[in-house]
Amino acid sequence: MSTLCGMDTTHNATGDVVDNPKDWIDVLGNGLLKKKILKCGNVKLERPGNGQNVKIWVKIMHENGDVILGRQRLSFTINGKDVIKALEICVPLMYIQEKALILTDSKFCSGRASSEASEMKPGSRLLLEVHLLSISGTRLEVKPKADQLKMIMNERQKGNCYFQTKNYKLAILCYTCALTIIDANTKDVLDHEDEKSFLDEKVKCYSNIAACHLNTGNLEEAFSCCDIVLQHQPQHCKALFRKGKVLELQEKYFLSIKFLRKASQVEPANQEIERELKLVFDKWAEKSEGASNAKTMNACPLFLAEDSNIENTNNHSETRENPEECQEI
Numbered sequence: 001m002s003t004l005c006g007m008d009t010t011h012n013a014t015g016d017v018v019d020n021p022k023d024w025i026d027v028l029g030n031g032l033l034k035k036k037i038l039k040c041g042n043v044k045l046e047r048p049g050n051g052q053n054v055k056i057w058v059k060i061m062h063e064n065g066d067v068i069l070g071r072q073r074l075s076f077t078i079n080g081k082d083v084i085k086a087l088e089i090c091v092p093l094m095y096i097q098e099k100a101l102i103l104t105d106s107k108f109c110s111g112r113a114s115s116e117a118s119e120m121k122p123g124s125r126l127l128l129e130v131h132l133l134s135i136s137g138t139r140l141e142v143k144p145k146a147d148q149l150k151m152i153m154n155e156r157q158k159g160n161c162y163f164q165t166k167n168y169k170l171a172i173l174c175y176t177c178a179l180t181i182i183d184a185n186t187k188d189v190l191d192h193e194d195e196k197s198f199l200d201e202k203v204k205c206y207s208n209i210a211a212c213h214l215n216t217g218n219l220e221e222a223f224s225c226c227d228i229v230l231q232h233q234p235q236h237c238k239a240l241f242r243k244g245k246v247l248e249l250q251e252k253y254f255l256s257i258k259f260l261r262k263a264s265q266v267e268p269a270n271q272e273i274e275r276e277l278k279l280v281f282d283k284w285a286e287k288s289e290g291a292s293n294a295k296t297m298n299a300c301p302l303f304l305a306e307d308s309n310i311e312n313t314n315n316h317s318e319t320r321e322n323p324e325e326c327q328e329i
Helices: 085-093 145-164 168-183 192-216 219-232 237-249 253-266 271-287 293-298 300-307
Strands: 002-004 007-009 033-039 053-062 067-077 099-105 125-136
Touching: 033 085, 053 085, 067 125, 085 099, 085 125, 145 168, 145 192, 168 192, 192 219, 192 237, 219 237, 237 253, 237 271, 253 271
Parallel strands: none
Antiparallel strands: 002 007, 033 099, 053 067, 053 125, 099 125
């Protein structure tokens, strides 16, 4: 018998914690993330909510109790994606002054901030000793819409900065954080201007996530994000272009040309789209056992039949893979 984090535990032959399983709460119902209360907090006060700032003491250990990171004070925003997922999920389940032990699979040890916990091998587990010290700030759902919109734009700009340094994983985390704020407003009745602003931000975030996935070769994810954008804005040039690019990489040249043509109709002067179209034509001709490029080009008016209602517009910025300040990528 040994004492770990103020509780009595026993260990098996490999040193893993095997204390009473009834004391643990299976947070997600799949055994990968568990929480155990070591000291009850003040249940008369509210638990932390989205957008609120919390301060905690945290100690990170191997499952057998060996310390990885000694007790440290940490501040973060709930759903701000600044800490590992295990803390993002479990701290909102705690009351002020509560002490808890969190047993987490490595899959919940990733986050925006790098740490020893984020370097865990797949399938390994960690113990986190957490003490919730304080909660401050206003819950996201009651913040003024203008403040929420500013938070969304700030997260998207952070994502753009990460994109510029080719850190696509952290860029996606930032864009996802912005989407979390947007989704928190889905049940609210918004006035027309707020609704339009939130929708515009949603479209930009999904468009940017598509660009990240395209750059990392996650074609299915890029395709899905493009579809979400096009559901809201069917003439979104970048989404049309990226969807065409995905189809090209999947060697679906016929469909690729269809979407690249649509993008070209939205921005006729965009040279990048024209270069991509020529590239796909050449690949399609090569795949068609040497059919001439001219012959392939002549067959393409078929693609325009369903697209004749697309008006030429310059509402979107140039299609390129570099983010712009305050704009989508």
